[in-house]
Amino acid sequence: MWAAKRMASTMSASSAALTFELVAKCSTTRARASIMTLPHGPVNLPMFMPVATQASLKGLTPEQLESTGCRLCLNNTYHLGLKPGQDVLDAVGGAHKLQGWNHNLLTDSGGFQMVSLLTLATITEEGVRFLSPHDGTPMLLTPEHSISLQNSIGSDIMMQLDDVLVTTSPDKVRMREAMERSVRWLDRCIAAHKHPDRQNLFCIIQGGLDLDMRRKCCEAMVARDTPGIAIGGLSGGEAKDDFCKVVGACTQLLPELKPRYVMGIGYPEDLVVSVALGADMFDCVWPTRTARFGNAVTKHGVLNLKREMFAADYGPIEDGCGCLCCRPAAEGGMGITRAFVHHNAAKETAAAHVLTLHNVWYQLQLMRDAREAIIADEFPAFVRAFFGNLYPERQDYPSWAVDALRTVGIDLIED
Amino acid sequence: MSNDTQDDTPTMKFEVLKAAITDGSALRLGRLAFSGRRTIDTPNYFAVTSRGAIPHITPDNVNNHLHTSGVYMALEDCNRRTPATPPSILPPPRHLHHPVPPPSPHLFHRHPPSLPTILAARRLPAVAAPKGNTNTSISIFTSTGFQTLTPAAYTSALATLRPDIAIPLSDLPPTLPPSAKRALRMSERTDTWLSDFHLPSPVPSTSLFAPILPVPLPLQREYLHTLLLHPTHISGLALYSPSLLPSLLALHPTLAPLPRLDLSAPSTPHAILRLLSLGVDAFVLPFINAVSDAGVAMTFSFPPPSPPTGTQQQQQPLGIDLHAPSHRTSLAPLAEGCTCYACASHHRAYAHHLLSAREMLGWTLLQIHNHAVVARFFAGVREALGHGTFAEGARRFEEGYEAEFPAGTGERPRARGYQTKSEGGRRRRGRG
Numbered sequence: 001m002w003a004a005k006r007m008a009s010t011m012s013a014s015s016a017a018l019t020f021e022l023v024a025k026c027s028t029t030r031a032r033a034s035i036m037t038l039p040h041g042p043v044n045l046p047m048f049m050p051v052a053t054q055a056s057l058k059g060l061t062p063e064q065l066e067s068t069g070c071r072l073c074l075n076n077t078y079h080l081g082l083k084p085g086q087d088v089l090d091a092v093g094g095a096h097k098l099q100g101w102n103h104n105l106l107t108d109s110g111g112f113q114m115v116s117l118l119t120l121a122t123i124t125e126e127g128v129r130f131l132s133p134h135d136g137t138p139m140l141l142t143p144e145h146s147i148s149l150q151n152s153i154g155s156d157i158m159m160q161l162d163d164v165l166v167t168t169s170p171d172k173v174r175m176r177e178a179m180e181r182s183v184r185w186l187d188r189c190i191a192a193h194k195h196p197d198r199q200n201l202f203c204i205i206q207g208g209l210d211l212d213m214r215r216k217c218c219e220a221m222v223a224r225d226t227p228g229i230a231i232g233g234l235s236g237g238e239a240k241d242d243f244c245k246v247v248g249a250c251t252q253l254l255p256e257l258k259p260r261y262v263m264g265i266g267y268p269e270d271l272v273v274s275v276a277l278g279a280d281m282f283d284c285v286w287p288t289r290t291a292r293f294g295n296a297v298t299k300h301g302v303l304n305l306k307r308e309m310f311a312a313d314y315g316p317i318e319d320g321c322g323c324l325c326c327r328p329a330a331e332g333g334m335g336i337t338r339a340f341v342h343h344n345a346a347k348e349t350a351a352a353h354v355l356t357l358h359n360v361w362y363q364l365q366l367m368r369d370a371r372e373a374i375i376a377d378e379f380p381a382f383v384r385a386f387f388g389n390l391y392p393e394r395q396d397y398p399s400w401a402v403d404a405l406r407t408v409g410i411d412l413i414e415d
Numbered sequence: 416m417s418n419d420t421q422d423d424t425p426t427m428k429f430e431v432l433k434a435a436i437t438d439g440s441a442l443r444l445g446r447l448a449f450s451g452r453r454t455i456d457t458p459n460y461f462a463v464t465s466r467g468a469i470p471h472i473t474p475d476n477v478n479n480h481l482h483t484s485g486v487y488m489a490l491e492d493c494n495r496r497t498p499a500t501p502p503s504i505l506p507p508p509r510h511l512h513h514p515v516p517p518p519s520p521h522l523f524h525r526h527p528p529s530l531p532t533i534l535a536a537r538r539l540p541a542v543a544a545p546k547g548n549t550n551t552s553i554s555i556f557t558s559t560g561f562q563t564l565t566p567a568a569y570t571s572a573l574a575t576l577r578p579d580i581a582i583p584l585s586d587l588p589p590t591l592p593p594s595a596k597r598a599l600r601m602s603e604r605t606d607t608w609l610s611d612f613h614l615p616s617p618v619p620s621t622s623l624f625a626p627i628l629p630v631p632l633p634l635q636r637e638y639l640h641t642l643l644l645h646p647t648h649i650s651g652l653a654l655y656s657p658s659l660l661p662s663l664l665a666l667h668p669t670l671a672p673l674p675r676l677d678l679s680a681p682s683t684p685h686a687i688l689r690l691l692s693l694g695v696d697a698f699v700l701p702f703i704n705a706v707s708d709a710g711v712a713m714t715f716s717f718p719p720p721s722p723p724t725g726t727q728q729q730q731q732p733l734g735i736d737l738h739a740p741s742h743r744t745s746l747a748p749l750a751e752g753c754t755c756y757a758c759a760s761h762h763r764a765y766a767h768h769l770l771s772a773r774e775m776l777g778w779t780l781l782q783i784h785n786h787a788v789v790a791r792f793f794a795g796v797r798e799a800l801g802h803g804t805f806a807e808g809a810r811r812f813e814e815g816y817e818a819e820f821p822a823g824t825g826e827r828p829r830a831r832g833y834q835t836k837s838e839g840g841r842r843r844r845g846r847g
Contacts, residue, residue: 054774056772056774056775059774079772084772092764098765343466343467348466348470349828353775354474
């Protein structure tokens with residue numbers, strides 16, 4: 001542990017708009033603790049990034065989001081391109097100014113929404129062709145256009161436009177084409193990027209579930225030397241075993257002194273296992289979306305507070321939780337009860353807002369706890385306690401997690 | 416936001432600080448004090464809650480950014496999911512490690528304990544029930560449909576919830592004015608319910624504000640007589656038709672020291688000014704929520720700013736429609752010169768974007784701003800009353816501002832079943 005710390009204090013790497021400092025490495029797994037300094041301040045990794053799709057985190061004020069400790073959140077390029085539109089972003093001076101958020105922003109490329117939200121989107125070498133959701137006129141999202149939009153947004157981290165294919169696609173030829181095209185589009189994105197001094201462009205590793213293809217993509221993209229690297233195309237319905245294999249294969253090939261971002265990952269188990277496999281950053285709409293359905297994420301699992309059993313439960317959403325909602329009034333919190341949420345879930349938006357606050361806090365705190373455990377070199381014990389809280393019986397541990405953790409030296413069943 | 420307990424000493428005190436401010440008017444400055452709660456300088460207003468929440472505002476934002484002096488909540492909003500008669504608000508504990516804390520409306524609505532709470536049976540404005548009231552119950556509209564509420568059940572709810580102010584049950588027909596026969600029955604029922612069930616207040620810390628029915632005074636003579644018989648148990652008047660106030664006070668001057676709470680739901684600041692002149696001390700104002708839902712930021716102040724000398728001033732709007740495309744890139748605060756959280760931290764371009772993207776934060780920011788504007792309006796009114804300049808200010812306000820709020824072109828937030836009753840052929844508000 002001492003060695004890990006001493007080593008870490010000397011290991012950092014910088015590019016024009018990002019400094020990555022490795023603080024500690026787990027001596028058992030591949031988990032790392034680091035500090036990533038971006039144009040709008042430092043953030044501690046590993047971390048979860050909540051998704052403020054349309055420049056607003058589902059009813060929370062930027063001040064409330066800040067209170068969760070969040071210092072890096074997402075905006076979606078596709079949505080901001082439609083509303084408020086690039087001309088407004090330029091006139092206002094970017095998305096930070098638009099939403100009054102003085103911390104970091106990450107934007108996706110817009111490509112994923114094209115494919116997932118729009119029917120009749122077709123991908124050519126030039127870009128993604130689609131019909132405008134406004135008036136149905138044919139439009140084209142090119143790597144150059146995506147970067148131009150993200151330059152207008154002014155995000156601290158921008159993502160390249162990639163050719164996304166569902167990982168479960170059986171078409172190997174198409175998968176290889178998508179992977180290779182993503183590399184070519186990365187080159188076009190780098191060439192189009194106007195502000196490398198104040199915005200970071202991350203590449204996205206593609207290649208589906210084919211580990212060999214993933215490795216080739218890693219090699220080609222690492223050679224482009226972007227300030228950070230994302231693993232993309234996952235969370236599209238693949239088996240969890242396959243997901244872990246892809247993350248594990250990629251992190252082994254990625255340079256140590258760059259942040260590694262697994263896109264679209266959000267269940268607590270996925271976060272903990274991915275951290276063990278050596279990933280640093282995650283984003284997902286699940287915690288905020290599920291909040292609007294009355295679901296609270298807790299260390300003992302997800303509670304649906306709409307259930308009648310919570311109607312007279314005057315305890316906090318989660319015992320011992322430090323979020324603004326769960327903290328008792330005497331400690332400056334709101335002292336929100338399960339009964340309060342039950343009464344208003346899916347009725348008054350204020351109930352959705354308090355659950356959103358709680359769930360975002362939960363995800364951020366989970367990563368803060370993981371980071372502390374890594375620094376203390378107690379990460380394996382953290383992982384064991386995490387699964388122990390979630391599943392009272394060991395035989396209920398998900399086998400994909402047990403298997404994935406075995407590959408990095410943690411055996412959840414025998415210890 | 417400290418503890419939820421309160422003692423049971425009879426607690427509300429109303430003090431008239433300055434009365435008969437101008438000749439022939441009932442205008443007055445006062446102070447409403449509750450033990451363990453914020454003191455309210457009057458004239459002032461209470462925010463309307465929906466199911467215990469000020470719409471779109473979380474309790475931390477109520478505490479940090481909202482300037483309301485108290486909240487109004489309806490018992491019909493407190494029912495459980497499974498229909499029950501009467502609606503049970505605090506059912507027996509099922510989780511023994513979290514025993515039910517001491518009863519208080521704050522347990523239910525989670526607003527800062529400093530905020531006084533008014534409890535009434537029905538929302539303001541209430542959705543008309545298809546079934547009328549009976550001699551022994553009124554119809555209420557809950558999230559699970561229409562139910563009946565008896566005066567006994569209401570009294571028991573008061574004992575459980577212990578609001579600071581309670582409005583006793585009254586028999587109000589869905590359409591006004593009622594026939595003379597119906598008006599007499601209203602008076603009879605309300606009288607019986609008050610005498611048999613509500614007097615004295617089941618909890619000393621709950622002050623009863625007796626409803627004055629919206630029917631001519633002679634038709635509620637017997638009921639008013641009952642009120643006069645219980646001077647120590649009636650702490651205030653709740654006015655469904657405040658225009659009755661001058662003749663009521665002329666008829667029964669002993670009622671004059673009581674605080675007067677308006678429940679007629681005026682829809683503009685002009686109407687508030689007129690009601691103030693009749694002698695209203697406090698208001699419950701649903702129009703604030705409605706104006707916010709319409710995407711309109713209020714821009715009025717009292718007294719109105721003086722027009723530049725020598726110019727013929729045009730009437731100013733009471734608010735601006737932030738959904739209008741002209742605000743797309745405006746970095747101006749929601750209203751010029753406003754210092755509320757929404758104006759200090761955000762601009763019109765963001766509010767416009769949130770409204771047009773139907774993001775919930777848009778309505779949150781508008782609520783914070785509009786409540787700040789109304790709170791400042793009342794502070795301005797009190798200051799003018801203190802300086803003796805109210806009449807002049809009210810005249811200039813009437814002349815200087817347009818009569819109505821702009822309609823607001825944005826889509827409203829989704830309306831829930833308990834907020835409106837869909838009638839045949841009429842579509843529900845929002846995309847519901």
